[in-house]
Amino acid sequence: MSEKRYVSSTDVARLAGVSQSAVSRTFTEGASVSEATREKVMAAARSLGYRPNFLPQALMSNRSRLVAVAVGAVTNPFYASVLQQFTAALQDAGQQVALIQVASDYAMDAVLDRIAGYRVDALVSALAVLSPDTARALSALRIPVVCFNGRLRAEWVSSVSIDNLAAGAEAADHLHQAGGRRFAFLSGPPGSPATKDRRTGFVRRLRTLREGAPLLLSGDYSYESGLAAALRVTDAAPRPDAVACANDLAALGFLDGLRRAGVRSPEDVLVLGYDNIGMDAWEPYQLSSFDQNVPELIRRTLRLILDGDAAEEARRGVLEKVPARLVARRTTAAPMFPLI
Amino acid sequence: MSEKRYVSSTDVARLAGVSQSAVSRTFTEGASVSEATREKVMAAARSLGYRPNFLPQALMSNRSRLVAVAVGAVTNPFYASVLQQFTAALQDAGQQVALIQVASDYAMDAVLDRIAGYRVDALVSALAVLSPDTARALSALRIPVVCFNGRLRAEWVSSVSIDNLAAGAEAADHLHQAGGRRFAFLSGPPGSPATKDRRTGFVRRLRTLREGAPLLLSGDYSYESGLAAALRVTDAAPRPDAVACANDLAALGFLDGLRRAGVRSPEDVLVLGYDNIGMDAWEPYQLSSFDQNVPELIRRTLRLILDGDAAEEARRGVLEKVPARLVARRTTAAPMFPLI
DNA sequence: ATGAAAGCGCTAACAG
DNA sequence: CTGTTAGCGCTTTCAT
Numbered sequence: 260m261s262e263k264r265y266v267s268s269t270d271v272a273r274l275a276g277v278s279q280s281a282v283s284r285t286f287t288e289g290a291s292v293s294e295a296t297r298e299k300v301m302a303a304a305r306s307l308g309y310r311p312n313f314l315p316q317a318l319m320s321n322r323s324r325l326v327a328v329a330v331g332a333v334t335n336p337f338y339a340s341v342l343q344q345f346t347a348a349l350q351d352a353g354q355q356v357a358l359i360q361v362a363s364d365y366a367m368d369a370v371l372d373r374i375a376g377y378r379v380d381a382l383v384s385a386l387a388v389l390s391p392d393t394a395r396a397l398s399a400l401r402i403p404v405v406c407f408n409g410r411l412r413a414e415w416v417s418s419v420s421i422d423n424l425a426a427g428a429e430a431a432d433h434l435h436q437a438g439g440r441r442f443a444f445l446s447g448p449p450g451s452p453a454t455k456d457r458r459t460g461f462v463r464r465l466r467t468l469r470e471g472a473p474l475l476l477s478g479d480y481s482y483e484s485g486l487a488a489a490l491r492v493t494d495a496a497p498r499p500d501a502v503a504c505a506n507d508l509a510a511l512g513f514l515d516g517l518r519r520a521g522v523r524s525p526e527d528v529l530v531l532g533y534d535n536i537g538m539d540a541w542e543p544y545q546l547s548s549f550d551q552n553v554p555e556l557i558r559r560t561l562r563l564i565l566d567g568d569a570a571e572e573a574r575r576g577v578l579e580k581v582p583a584r585l586v587a588r589r590t591t592a593a594p595m596f597p598l599i
Numbered sequence: 600m601s602e603k604r605y606v607s608s609t610d611v612a613r614l615a616g617v618s619q620s621a622v623s624r625t626f627t628e629g630a631s632v633s634e635a636t637r638e639k640v641m642a643a644a645r646s647l648g649y650r651p652n653f654l655p656q657a658l659m660s661n662r663s664r665l666v667a668v669a670v671g672a673v674t675n676p677f678y679a680s681v682l683q684q685f686t687a688a689l690q691d692a693g694q695q696v697a698l699i700q701v702a703s704d705y706a707m708d709a710v711l712d713r714i715a716g717y718r719v720d721a722l723v724s725a726l727a728v729l730s731p732d733t734a735r736a737l738s739a740l741r742i743p744v745v746c747f748n749g750r751l752r753a754e755w756v757s758s759v760s761i762d763n764l765a766a767g768a769e770a771a772d773h774l775h776q777a778g779g780r781r782f783a784f785l786s787g788p789p790g791s792p793a794t795k796d797r798r799t800g801f802v803r804r805l806r807t808l809r810e811g812a813p814l815l816l817s818g819d820y821s822y823e824s825g826l827a828a829a830l831r832v833t834d835a836a837p838r839p840d841a842v843a844c845a846n847d848l849a850a851l852g853f854l855d856g857l858r859r860a861g862v863r864s865p866e867d868v869l870v871l872g873y874d875n876i877g878m879d880a881w882e883p884y885q886l887s888s889f890d891q892n893v894p895e896l897i898r899r900t901l902r903l904i905l906d907g908d909a910a911e912e913a914r915r916g917v918l919e920k921v922p923a924r925l926v927a928r929r930t931t932a933a934p935m936f937p938l939i
Numbered sequence: 940a941t942g943a944a945a946g947c948g949c950t951a952a953c954a955g
Numbered sequence: 956c957t958g959t960t961a962g963c964g965c966t967t968t969c970a971t
Binding site for chain 1: 963964965966967
Binding site: 617618619624633636655656658659661 | 959
């Protein structure tokens with residue numbers, strides 16, 4: 260493609276018979292321009308189809324009004340929903356989202372140049388796993404970094420998440436109360452802090468409840484891994500009767516695995532997940548789940564990356580925790596002892 | 600946040616004891632720098648943590664290596680998947696995605712300034728509906744615009760989609776062959792060209808097959824709209840026994856609506872959708888669907904927006920059509936007359 | 940209120 | 956191969 264020719268403020272100024280500064284002022288909120296000048300400028304701008312170029316401004320101020328959002332799998336409905344809400348919120352705040360797809364944590368290095376190159380104002384990582392090494396590299400950029408759903412804290416690196424330990428404990432309580440006796444926990448990928456904390460809270464609370472240690476199942480947050488885990492479990496003797504899954508996508512797969520094996524939920528196995536994605540409420544699932552209160556998580560994230568008092572703290576690294584809210588549906592309804 | 604101070608090539612040059620140009624050349628692919636200079640520069644750059652700034656380059660060349668992607672609902676798994684694959688492909692091509700969330704077509708105007716302001720190299724619209732008015736406004740930007748899944752064609756505006764007319768006809772064939780006799784079509788939102796073409800192809804082919812005109816159901820591509828449509832239809836007399844849905848999300852809702860009403864698929868009603876999203880293969884659904892061959896659609900899109908011969912044509916507006924591929928699953932399996 | 944001029948960090952053209 | 960210089964399109968002093 261040949262060199263593009265865009266209309267510049269100089270072009271507009273020439274046509275309007277004013278200085279280039281006058282054009283700039285006309286398009287700057289709250290600058291002092293006489294009504295007469297403004298009208299001349301606007302007329303010229305309209306006739307030339309002038310659109311101010313943000314790049315010089317970004318160049319001078321080192322503020323691009325671009326926020327990089329690093330995602331792993333947008334195909335996980337939870338992250339799709341987060342991305343959608345986050346993008347909308349950021350647009351309302353006058354910022355843009357630069358979407359960055361990160362296949363694995365290793366690929367992150369290649370991404371650093373781009374983040375730095377565009378002088379993005381902040382980085383939000385919605386990656387399940389973010390290694391301390393990567394975090395260190397991000398620190399060096401000296402821009403606010405927020406780990407959505409993480410718990411890393413370092414200079415310039417903050418985290419915003421639900422209280423996963425508490426939500427893990429509450430999962431144990433809920434399953435116990437619903438009549439579960441032989442527990443299991445289906446994990447996400449090994450490095451994920453969310454999965455670790457949920458599991459830790461779960462295991463600890465079971466101990467408090469004087470229940471046996473749960474069967475630990477491994478997964479990777481995917482539907483398929485949940486389905487596979489269920490098929491492994493239906494053979495086990497004794498079979499667990501209450502399973503907490505580290506996320507909903509895997510939980511839905513787990514339910515379908517049970518279904519395929521002819522095992523019913525909640526009658527034979529209670530199932531509980533995290534994220535409260537839309538599909539939980541779908542007819543064949545009715546999955547009980549913890550809602551992460553995404554709007555609140557996003558609000559906190561914005562406070563940390565946008566200008567303001569909170570952004571100052573964020574430079575030192577902050578850990579924000581929001582309570583999760585249990586949404587009980589059919590898969591944890593106690594058939595024998597209904598909750599009154 | 601106070602003025603950021605970034606390391607510039609001048610800083611590096613000073614430390615390395617070379618000219619600023621030498622630094623620039625060191626970071627420019629294929630520029631002539633002696634090995635000695637390169638090493639001095641790299642050492643200085645490393646010690647200062649220098650990262651080249653893309654903004655000046657973008658400013659001079661009017662090429663930002665940013666591609667704007669406008670999406671409506673990323674929560675639709677089909678678009679989530681498209682976004683994921685597209686972002687990855689664009690990154691491989693050295694471009695970045697600027698994600699733009701568009702609530703409604705009206706909001707598009709507000710978005711124009713941003714697209715122009717960042718001097719994005721191209722715009723890809725993955726919106727279900729894009730009015731000719733908006734398209735006209737986009738034309739004026741004089742950057743390649745590609746309507747993903749659309750069929751608009753204008754100066755600078757191209758479209759890439761499956762052959763929806765053909766896929767509509769094939770849906771009629773397939774349902775007819777599977778034993779359907781009383782047909783229905785569940786539409787997406789009124790303005791969507793995809794829904795229109797699929798429906799038109801469907802209706803025409805039924806006529807050719809000498810079948811009655813299908814019952815027309817209205818929806819909006821959402822799960823809920825599909826579910827509601829099914830509940831309306833189960834009361835109808837005579838009830839349709841073969842339904843083509845304009846997209847899978849609505850088709851899944853339709854299946855769940857049938858389920859709730861105690862109507863079985865495929866035994867009582869054949870159901871067919873479009874998009875072949877991951878959930879189609881989930882245990883309780885097994886939905887037959889048309890695969891859009893997203894990788895190929897993306898390849899075509901990239902050809903139109905990235906530099907090259909195809910990009911030249913794109914300025915005049917191009918219509919690219921890719922054949923869809925039917926993926927037959929349980930919901931269209933003829934119980935009486937199985938396909939051999 | 941307005942114009943002139945400087946300068947952000949880089950690339951490209953030119954001279955050596 | 957390397958340094959000097961100009962300039963991309965803005966915003967921001969500084970005069971007037």
